[in-house]
Each structure stands twice: as C-alpha cells, then as structure tokens.
Amino acid sequence: MTLEIPRNQPPGKEATIVVAGTTHHHPEAWKWYDYFTFNVDHKVIGIQYLVTAFLFYLIGGLMAVAMRAELATPDADLLDPNLYNAFMTNHGTIMIFLWIVPSAIGGFGNFLVPLMVGARDMAFPKLNAIAFWLNPPAGLLILASFFFGGSQSGWTAYPPLSLVTAPIAQSLWILAIVLVGTSSILGSLNFVVTILFMKVPSMKWDQVPLFCWAILATSVLALLSTPVLAAGLVLLLFDLNFGTSFFKPDAGGNVVIYQHLFWFYSHPAVYLMILPIFGIMSEVIPVHARKPIFGYKAIAYSSLAICVVGLFVWVHHMFTSGTPGWMRMFFTISTLIVAVPTGVKIFGWVATLWGGKIRFTSAMLFAIGLLMMFVMGGLSGVTMGTAPFDVHVHDTYYVVAHFHYVLFGGSVFGIYAGIYHWFPKITGRMMNETLGRIHFILTFIGTNLTFLPMHELGLQGMPRRVAMYDPQFTHLNEICTIGAYILGISVIPFTINALWSWIGGKQAGDNPWNALTLEWTTSSPPAIENWEVLPVVSHGPYEYGHDGEVQPVAANS
Structure with a gap:
C-alpha cells in the first residue's frame, strides 16, 4: 500500500491523506486531550507510555524511600512488617513491569521505531493502542491490592508463601502481571512485523539503526518467554482460588516447577529491560561523540546473541533450590557466556568515545554514567553466575546491590539519557542543560551511596527482604538510606526541567544534535503521518566526521 501526503496541502485544521484511492482526514497536530484517548498514532502512544510509566516510577520510588527510612534503624519502628513486605513486593513489581519495561520498550520503541525505519506508523496501530491501554488497569489493580493488605510474597511470588499471605x-x-504480559506480547508482535516488513526499501539491513536491532531482539525474546510466565501465574491463580494443587506441596504440588516457569521469563526479562537501553546507548554515544559507532555489525549481532543465550541462563536464580550438580555446571557456563556479547557492546561504546569530540550534554553524561554503573553490576553478576559464590551470597544484600546497579544504574540511567536526547524531537523544545547536569550529579551520587555499601552488607550476611536486622549492620544501612534520600531528591530537578521545558523551553529545530538517523529528518515534533513523502536513505546512520560536518541521511523523493 502506498501512502502519501500531498506536498501542497493548503493551510487549515486538517491534512488530507490519500491511501489507495480513498481520502482520510487527520488534524494537523494532536490536541492535549488526544493524549488521554484511544489514539492509534505511534508517537502519541509512545508519549502515553513514557508519561504513565514515569508516574508509576514516582509511586515505586516513594515505596523505596519509605523502606529505606525503615531500614535506617534495626527495629521496625516506622513501617509495620506486613506493610514493609507489601512495599517491598510492589516496589519491585512496579519498577520492573510498570516503569522500566513500558518506558524502554513501549515508550521509546513506539515513538522511534517507525520514524527510524521510515514508516508512517506501526504495522498494527489499533493493536498498538490496545497494548498500551492494558497497562493503566494493571497499575490500578496493584494499587487496589493494598486495600486487601497488599501482595507480600516478593515480586517473584514464590509458593507456598504466595498461597498463604493476603490471597485477594x-x-x-497476578491479574495485573498477566495484563502487563499480554501488553508485552501484543507490542512485541507489532515491533517484529514493523521492523521486518515496513522499513523503507532504500534502507539496507546494515543501515538499520542499532536501536531497532535492539528492539527486534527484545521483541523476539518477549514473544518466546512471556507466555511461560503467564502460564505459571494462571496456575498459581487457580491454586489460590479454585482448589487446584499445582504448587501446593502438601497436596502433591511442586514449588520448584513454579520457579522454573517464573525464571524462564524473568531472567530474560532482565534483557527485556536492558536491551532497549543498549539500543539507546548506541544512538546517544556516536551523536554526542561526533564519531562513527565502533563495530556496528558486532553490536547489532550481539543483541541477537543475547536474545538466544538469554533463554538458557534462568537456573542461576535457582542454585540453592536443590538443583543437581550437572545443572549448576551447565547454567554457570551459559551465564558466563552471556557476558561475552554484553562485553562486545561495552567495548564498542568505549572505542566510540575514544578520540571523539565529546559534548558533555545531559544525555551524554547519563550514557557515560550508565557505562560505569553497568560494568559494576556486570562484574558482580559474573561472580554470582558461579554456583559456589552464589550459594554463599544468595538472598543477601549482595544480590540487591547487583540487581540495582544493573537495573537502576543501567536501565534508569539509559532512560534518562534517551529522554534528554529525544526530548527535542518529541516536544520541539530543548531541555535545560544546567538542571540536567544537577539531575545527573544527584542521581550519580545517590545511586552509588545507596547501592555500593550493599555489597559489603551482603558479604557480611545481612539477609534481604526483611524489615528488622542485626544492629551490627546499622552504620552501612544509614549510609544507604542517605543515598536513597538523595535519589528521591534527584527526581525534583528532572520533573521541573521536563515540565518547564515542554511548556516554554527553547525552540529546538528539526535536528539540534546534527544526528543522522531518520527520525531527525522530520519536523519537531513530527507530523502526524511523519513525512510528506517517505524518505530515501542515502547512507548509514552513524557516518559522522571528525570535522563536525554532517551530511543529510535521507532525501525526500
């Protein structure tokens, strides 16, 4: 199907779109209230994902600050232990399923993928809108659960604990996570079809932006793993409400089977959260270093390698669950192997930075900060990937430190880098760089102050997921709590910056960074159908020169 917007459209409130001989009318620009409706424009859906996810990030962050305030002292003197357990469970759930995954995949993916491959929209626009509108009800279900005591079994919901605490x-x-999983499946199907079949014919596969390669790998991984989690959760729901005994040990059920079903999805879920962030890094770094990406093909193929190997590492979460020796050995090896394609990306980014004309914008600062944080989290991950060490630190704060360095220092830093980088394209306005640097400094200090001491807490044996602990751990916990307060404060300059810049920031122009990927050839913000005439790709997306001269990446035809 050929879809074109006539070049000489007369001024007015609507643009005429000609599709295969039929005429459709669209407004020239969406009104603010259109963002609260069932809108099929991929850019509107991307913004809906980002804003909704950020609101849930604030909710999950408040739970984290409350937990750290409780952990400033050894006794349960602020939160009731049951409420602490509910906060701990739903903090993790919200941050993973309603913040990182929706913003990284749904937000940036929806807004950018069609623009980057030269498409008018996603392959299935209505399905795309349905995928988003499954998320707000899921979040409301999680919040509504607090009226019934809140889920208290941890974000893993291991039975038998999840079968005996706060069943309603x-x-x-469970219903909330099934909704989010369904959203993920629908969105992933859309991304795969869009990237494979809707890129402009003039774009060769070695000219596809690395962010699209990352989204493609992420989507395939989600399609393969998410149904397994849904199956496990449905069986758990039956045990809770319909008298079945799939996971009830006293009735012949097997709790370890649930762990396999859960982690077959939930370790690949780590890559669902970090692969799109890797894609963001591969877009931000070459633009702000003014240098071609080092090892384009290696970085692209490493995303696919992570997708494949990531399906064979889940048992490293179960080394203490009675797994036999041969299984520990196999999954130790596979876990260490998955570090190889990740290392390829790290070396590619560092090599891109080396000798580049680096502009220390807010986006670049967060990208460099992510490099440091993710290397730290990756090193601790390698140690826990070996069964003997994992048995020693399992269920201690060492695991909490690793997890947060990877997912907060990794994913959240990457989301911030992406927002600062593409905010001019999304809104047509620049963010304030001074506030951006303040935001980075507070976030960087707060992250390290909160999570670095947790490594020592874990090595000393402090268990995670408890509100009360031995007084010998008080000093380090006080440091962690101060860091958490700084992290909480760091959100304030970012929120002010985003709102103020969106309303009255400096006009950005179409391409303020002089970037080369296709999304920067559109207006800022992009027109509803993206281009008047679909672009023709003239050369690769990362062919920057050291002299700072930038050639256009596409020409209208």
Missing part, C-alpha cells in the same frame, strides 16, 4: 491481594497482583 495476591490474586489482584
């Missing part, structure tokens, strides 16, 4: 709240929690 646990049921609501």
